[in-house]
Amino acid sequence: MDFSSRFSRRTFVKTAVTTAEAATLVGVLAACGAASGTGGTSSSTITLTYWDWYVSQAPWVDNEIKLFQQAHPDIKIKKITQGTEDYDNLYALAFKSHNAPDIAMIPQKPKTNIQVSQGWFMPIDKWANNTWKARFPAGVLHEGTNTFNGKLYSAPLAGTSPWVQLYINNKIFRDAGLVNGDGSIKLPKTWDDVTHFAETITKKSGGHVYGLAFGNSAFNLLQWWMQVFILGAGSPGGAYDLDRRVGKYTYGTDRNYTDFLTLFKEWKTRGYFYPSSMSISDEVARAYFVSGKFGMTVGGVWNQAEWTQHNFTDYSLTTLISPTETPKGYFPVTPGSNGNGVFVGISSQTKHPDEAWAWFDWLYSVEAGKRWVQMGEDISIFPQNNDPAQVKFKPFAQFVGLSKLTMNEPDPNVRNPQTANVELQAVKPDMGDIIAGFYTGQIANIQSALSDLADRMQKAQDDAIKQAQQKGYKVSAADYTFPDWDLTKPYVTKPAQS
Incomplete structure (x- = not known):
């Protein structure tokens, strides 16, 4: 599955965090007046317009701009951050109006x-x-993701890691006695651990603190819980993808899905979930987590910057919670894909391509990647930057350390680059809707609902392949089937023999 249909880290930051005043369409295009060739502050200075949607990561970008301009005093970077879901449309309009930013x-x-x-x-x-190109790990620059017709257009910035985690409020765990002999926090490893810990927190607090919570009113985020709890059970499709061992969606035939959602509903029935989880937003849930209303929640690394701003650092994180102590699978990743395959590109409309390349090259430098990690933004695409021992902030060091829980999965894009032309249409209701319906009691038969979802997803996949074939692309269902995939070992995808 391509990254547009999988909820990636950068997608969430883009959609869930907005600027104080969203730029209007007219204002944005007006701000782009310098985008394709307007001079800078003097005749010897060139101004490049740069677009991104990085809000929580703005300190890293701003620092890189400062350092870049110190090293290149003849180039000025004019940053415009679009903290809005309209980014895609705004860029398309800017290009159509010949006002595309130089780099974006x-x-x-x-x-x-x-x-x-x-x-x-x-x-x-x-x-x-x-x-x-050699500065990047093998396999991240390839046809169908950032290379097209043999030409390179972009590259990944972030490395691969488990993009959602289970967060733990350390104080609540200490108050509930969930600590090891040395005083360290007990981190849950299994489904039973989470059940036991949630029960302990809820009962020992006399019902004043809950074991678990989420915020689901603004965005349907319940798929995140499935990602954290289902992959280690040996179900590599998770909440979003097909099982690439068989090339099909297995929501209705893989009992792990039914087992986990039954447990998820049981946590609610037993009173372990914060009662208003469905009616509060993720933002409110994050604030309630800080204030100690519950002990565990699921989220991503983007939470950390916000919590640090509020001086909240007493938390831990883990992921890949499995039915058994030893996971039967890991977080499947495809280097160079799934939202990490591209970052920025240089506009074809820029009048300053060499200067735009200088800024492009700066962003992709190993040094900038090192600062990306040290400032607590994410994993770097350059492995040498991802040493937890070099990270001072303990929670982020824990996140960096989780990268060992990822495993390369088969990549249809590498096997057959023409699969980039398979456009899978969104299916509704989706997995998040199914989980929400079951949680609230609107869906009684979860097995039937999962089977129906699998059938609809499979039809969307088959239709997308058929449409690509009708356009002349040589693709088939076989491109998505890898029966030799061992979930406990990294998979090396080989291009199909022509």
């Missing part, structure tokens, strides 16, 4: 190959020689 985060829709075919971005091969 690549929109998530349409797919990157379509943007390239429509001429939105220029290839960077003029500058990105073999030495430049």
Whole structure:
């Protein structure tokens, strides 16, 4: 499945965090006046317009701009952050109006190959020689993700890691006696651990503190819980994808799905969940977590920057919670794909390509990647930057350490780059809707609902393949089937023999 249909880290930050005043369409385009060639503050200074949607990561971007401009005093970066879901449409309109920013985060829709075919971005091969490419790990720059018709257009910024985690309020765990002999916090490893810990917190507090909670009013985030709890059970499709061992959606035939959702509902029935979880937002839930209303919640690394701003650091995190002590699978990742395959691109409309490349190259430097980790933003695409021992902030060091729980999965894009042209349409109700319906009692037969979802997802997949075939692309269901995949070992995808 391509990254546009999987909820990635960067997607959430883009949609869940907004600027204080969302830019209007007219205002944004007006602000782009310098985008494609307007001079800077003097005749010897060139101003580049740069777009992103990084709000919580703004300190890293701002610091990189400061350092870049110190090293390149003849280039000024004019940053415009679009903290809005309209980014994709705004970029498309800017390009159509010949006001595209010189360099920008690549929109998530349409797919990157379509943007390239429509001429939105220029290839960077003029500058990105073999030495430049060699700084990246093997396999992240490949046809169908950031390379099209043999030309490179972008590269990943973030490395691969479990993108959702179970967060633990340390004080609540200490108050409930959930500590080891040395005083350290007991981190749950299994489904039974979570059940026991949630029960302990709820009962020992006399019902004043709950074991678990989430916020689901603004965004349906319940799929996150499935990702944390289902992958280690040996169900690699998780909440979003098909099982690539068989090339099909197995929600209705893999009993792990029914087992986990039955347990999830049981946690509610027993009173372990904060009662208003369905009616509060994720933002409110994060604030309630800080104030100690519950002990465990599921979220991503983007929470950490916000909590640090509020001086809340007394928490821990873990992930890959499994039915058994030893997981039967890991967080499946495809380096260079799933939302990490592209970051920024240089506009085909820029009048300053060499200067735009200088800023592009700076963002992709190993040094900038090191600061990306040290400032607590995310995993770096460069493995040498991801040493937990070099991270001072303990919760983020824990996150960096979780990268060992990822495992390379089969990549249809590597096997057959033409699968980039398979456009899977969104299916509703989706997994999040099914979980919400079951949790609230609107769905009584979860097995039937999961089977129906699998059938609808499979039809969407089959239809997408058929449509790509009708357009002349050589793709088939076999491109998504890898029967030799061992979930406990990294998979090396080989291009199909032509």
